[in-house]
Amino acid sequence: MSRVKSALLAATLLVGTAGLALAQQGPTYDPAQLPELKGKVAQYTLTPRGDVDGLILADGTEVHINPALSAELVFAVRPGDSVTIHGLKARAVPMVAAASVTNDATGATVAGRGGRFMRARTPMEAQGTIKAVLHEPRGEANGVLLDDGTVVRLPxxxxxxxxxxxxxxxKLFVRGDGLTSLLGRLVLARQIGPDSTKLTDVARPRMHDGHGHRGMMERMGRGPMMERGPMGAPGGSDAAPRPPG
Incomplete structure (x- = not known):
């Protein structure tokens, strides 16, 4: 295994372990002891479920956050805010697996675990110029960011x-299932191409992909189980969390 993959795997495991520990009564691990990164939030990134799973900073850095923290994050941090992030940095790409995110102006910190929100997707098309390639915490590419802020996801x-x-x-034209909310715009690609007349089909994720079928299906919005929301019902609330203001 390469050094980059080893570091990214360690970051994923560490952040997951820290999230579980921070959900307990007394935190076992202190995210502030991890490397620190400061920046300004440009936009959120979304999972196929419609949860926020990270941030894009103004300098292009991709920040990965536990999607279960979606609701807490959008109330604590908004595009334009300056933030301090504690987590592990990737070696080869500008990417951070975050254990905590703090709004520098308000002091609000997001860390640990939270409820998950489920939102319906509808057929959607998008087009634009590719601004950045997006990645999973392990470093695998899993989508792109268009110049209008649309997040496009692929297996x-x-x-x-x-x-x-x-x-x-x-230039990229994409056709698939998507959603638009207060958090941003997402398209789960089924076809892509330079324009609408030259499209290539995108295969759906396989049940067994070598990385654990449940994790893949969860990421692509087809998982057999959902985490329980704060009220104890599967998926919490169907309504998108509304940031203040």
């Missing part, structure tokens, strides 16, 4: 297969 295997069409600076 990692398909993102690798179609990498030539997903390069920064290229």
């Amino acid at each position: 990692p295997a398909e993102a690798t297969r179609l990498a030539a069409q997903l390069a920064v600076g290229q």
